[in-house]
Amino acid sequence: MNESHDLPSASLTTGLVEIFTGDGKGKTSAALGVALRALGYGLRVSIIYFMKGGFPSSEQKVLSQLPNVNLSRFGGMYFIDPNNVEESDKTQAREALKAVRKATTSGKYDVVILDEVNVATAWGLLSTDDVIQLIKDKPKKVELILTGRYADDKLIELADVVTEMKEIKHPYKKGLLSREGIDY
């Protein structure tokens, strides 16, 4: 972390559990936007990627230059085939969950983002019960943000804020590919 920036310092009174799910765009983007706002307010943010940790990430290049934010990336380079999950994928997702627990209990972070944890759970890389236990154990002041399609009903039940990103129109259907710097 770079400490040379001039940002305020603050903390949350009540940290909620937020979920961004659905088939539309903007789930990880929304979590990153909240991270940016939190940093500007003086909160400390930990972003933990549960999948595709080896995939290029444009946001990392900016966030690594900012104070009070830490990124930890787990998982490989590519999308996982949900019908052919490998043991190494499960190990990576479990390591990510351990990293979240460490971040939430360390007292070092006010906002912890669990990127793509919903997909990791839906595809059986993690048990939903382990994620539920982590949420129940979290310190009151820590905000958790869970992203990814297929959010489990039990997680939705437990969360305070749930937003479904619903695809109304998508350019990939017109043959346009995902674009680096915008979509990932």
Place this chain on the structure above:
Amino acid sequence: MNESHDLPSASLTTGLVEIFTGDGKGKTSAALGVALRALGYGLRVSIIYFMKGGFPSSEQKVLSQLPNVNLSRFGGMYFIDPNNVEESDKTQAREALKAVRKATTSGKYDVVILDEVNVATAWGLLSTDDVIQLIKDKPKKVELILTGRYADDKLIELADVVTEMKEIKHPYKKGLLSREGIDY
């Protein structure tokens, strides 16, 4: 703009028109997340607020420390009463639209965010036709991102990517207020 950061340089081949709308959370946040990613990829970003430009904005404190991004804020401190729109509100929204046109045609920006433009249009601060004309006139390489509830059907028709943020669960209904640093 601070030029001391070490970010790559890039440009878009095709800039699309994206809309984040709906009653759920994460519309402005998603646009800010795309901005962050774009900056990390080396794109230049202009963020223009159509309303509530006088309202505190935590994200501004971080973004003002980054290179390649400019924020312009229009409108007053408070929410506008849609049944009692004042001439000054219209003037501010029109100034914002002018700023967008300048940003898109200047060649200085790859991504231009029109924050809350959908609401400004829905409440009659701007004519939808003026926004449509701006979209039609935009250089091909410039990406436009329009946020806010109540996106006009004609804008949805024109856009390439449309995501509806749908409220599944919202803490304000439980009596929790909007929190600085997270929600704004």
